[in-house]
Amino acid sequence: MIALPQHGGCLCGEIRYRVSDAGLTLYACHCTDCQRQSGSAFSLSLLMRRSSVSIESGQPAEYSITLPDGRRKSSQHCSLCCTRMFSPSRAPELVIVEAASLDDTSWLRPVAHIWTRSAQPWLQLPDDALQFDQRAKPDDILSFIDLWNEGQPRSSGGG
Ligand SMILES: [Zn+2]
Ligand SMILES: [Zn+2]
Known part of the structure; x- marks a missing residue:
């Protein structure tokens, strides 16, 4: 169970932000754009309502x-x-938080992995997470949201 709000920020500390809930869902993206941009194997995308994210200091x-x-x-x-901390979602009221920029990442277990066709071949993905060869369709995202909700304490976020 996580304490809310959670806080995050950039490497140098100039930007600090707060998230007031656990977000709608968390997935890992293994597309080559995310690999190149992060300089790593995948990105962790926490889909949130924009209203749940606030900048506490600095200006992105x-x-x-x-x-x-x-x-x-x-x-x-x-x-x-x-x-990088935030990316736009297709839905204007939502934002993708780069979840690795949160201070506490211990509660972040992605419910789904997308673009697995370009995942690093040595990476073993967990059996209980959804996996998609390419992008996820809107209906798939709804199942991501259900899975994430199942794993979160429903009562603590409602304020
Ligand atoms: Zn910085
Ligand atoms: Zn990606």
């Missing part, structure tokens, strides 16, 4: 870029240390 910078293949990407990061 935003970039909006066109990838070589024409796709658009944007996200918010610290302008000093470049830690």
Whole structure:
């Protein structure tokens, strides 16, 4: 059981933020964009309502870029240390929090793994997590939300 709110921030400490609930769901993305951007094997995406996230100090910078293949990407990061913390969701009222930027990551166990076709081959994914070869469809996201809710204490978030 996690204590709420939870806090997070960038590497250098310039940006600090707070999340007031455990979010809607948590999944790992193994797409090559996430691997390249994070410089790591995958990203941990905590889908949250924007209203549940507040900046406590600092001002995240935003970039909006066109990838070589024409796709658009944007996200918010610290302008000093470049830690990425927030990315837009398709739904304007939602935001994706880069969950590894939270101070306490011990409660973060993703319910699903997407883009597993580009996952690092040495990585063994847990059997009890949903796995998707490519992207997840909106209906799939609903099942992510159900699974995440099952794993969270329902009563503590309702305020
Ligand atoms: Zn920073
Ligand atoms: Zn990705």
